[in-house]
Amino acid sequence: MRLQGKVAIVTGSSSGIGRSIAEVFAAEGAAVVGAAPNPDAGEQVSEEIRRRGGDARFVRCDISREEDVERLFETTRKELGPVDVLVNNAGVNFAKAFEKTTVEEWDRVINTDLRGTFLCTRLAVRSMLDHAGGSIVNISTVHTIASVHGAAPYDAAKCGVIGLTKALAIEFASRGIRVNAISPGLIDTQIWKDVQDAAPDLEQCLAYWRSNIPAGRVGSPEEIARAAVFLASDESSYMTGTNMIVDGGMTSQLVSAPPYESKPVEGDL
Numbered sequence: 001m002r003l004q005g006k007v008a009i010v011t012g013s014s015s016g017i018g019r020s021i022a023e024v025f026a027a028e029g030a031a032v033v034g035a036a037p038n039p040d041a042g043e044q045v046s047e048e049i050r051r052r053g054g055d056a057r058f059v060r061c062d063i064s065r066e067e068d069v070e071r072l073f074e075t076t077r078k079e080l081g082p083v084d085v086l087v088n089n090a091g092v093n094f095a096k097a098f099e100k101t102t103v104e105e106w107d108r109v110i111n112t113d114l115r116g117t118f119l120c121t122r123l124a125v126r127s128m129l130d131h132a133g134g135s136i137v138n139i140s141t142v143h144t145i146a147s148v149h150g151a152a153p154y155d156a157a158k159c160g161v162i163g164l165t166k167a168l169a170i171e172f173a174s175r176g177i178r179v180n181a182i183s184p185g186l187i188d189t190q191i192w193k194d195v196q197d198a199a200p201d202l203e204q205c206l207a208y209w210r211s212n213i214p215a216g217r218v219g220s221p222e223e224i225a226r227a228a229v230f231l232a233s234d235e236s237s238y239m240t241g242t243n244m245i246v247d248g249g250m251t252s253q254l255v256s257a258p259p260y261e262s263k264p265v266e267g268d269l
């Protein structure tokens, strides 16, 4: 078990990628503290993990609220001791034309996706510096490589998360704290359901995304959780400041499927 004896906080554990990270971490031996604003769904995930023999608990927490984050870390310290791993997974997606984006919408996305990551990281670092160091894993997005229409606040926040990852990686590398990010492509969670629901034509939507993902499918939350185990564990002991892309090849593709059969193109010698 690759996370045996580790205390891990996973934000946004009540659904999707965070839920899978909490489940896989517990199966790898970690004592997991899940956090999310919705206690019913969050408690249910932790209960299900315990039913399968894992060590999991849940703290209601809106990561954009400083007092909630303080309570999350204080509860963890009292019940389990110092934090070894923090996964900053909680986040809200956003898709709307920039000229229609309001200041309230901008603030909501930035406060959750970037400020929330800062607030959790701040307390994790304090605990890790006082103890045996640790590993911080930030869930960002392939939007940090290239963007799509209507994602300005989300992309600004998530690119900020990569900046934070690199800044803290170098600041703490000599003091036993590693900080890495994972940038998932399209993953089968509520976000993918929302994308499908918002499309006027579902078939067209599925064909469009298939052609834009060389692997030909969306990823599963567990495929992100497996990458998070690697970055959280000592297997990645020489990695810090990395933005690990897990996207089925999406960001390696300059254009989608060839539109026509072309003759070979050969340059003159």
Ligand SMILES: NC(=O)c1ccc[n+]([C@@H]2O[C@H](COP(=O)([O-])OP(=O)(O)OC[C@H]3O[C@@H](n4cnc5c(N)ncnc54)[C@H](O)[C@@H]3O)[C@@H](O)[C@H]2O)c1
Binding pocket: 011, 012, 013, 014, 015, 016, 017, 018, 035, 036, 037, 038, 061, 062, 063, 064, 089, 090, 091, 092, 093, 112, 116, 139, 140, 141, 142, 183, 184, 185, 186, 187, 188, 189, 190, 191, 192
């Ligand atoms: N699904 C994708 O295609 C995809 C792709 C790239 C990145 N991501 C990132 O993965 C992360 C998880 O998203 P998901 O796809 O599992 O979506 P999801 O909506 O299923 O999960 C989001 C989680 O974050 C929690 N959350 C939202 N606001 C919060 C707040 N203020 N405080 C604490 N928790 C809060 C939710 O309760 C939920 O548990 C997000 O950061 C998202 O940006 C997802």
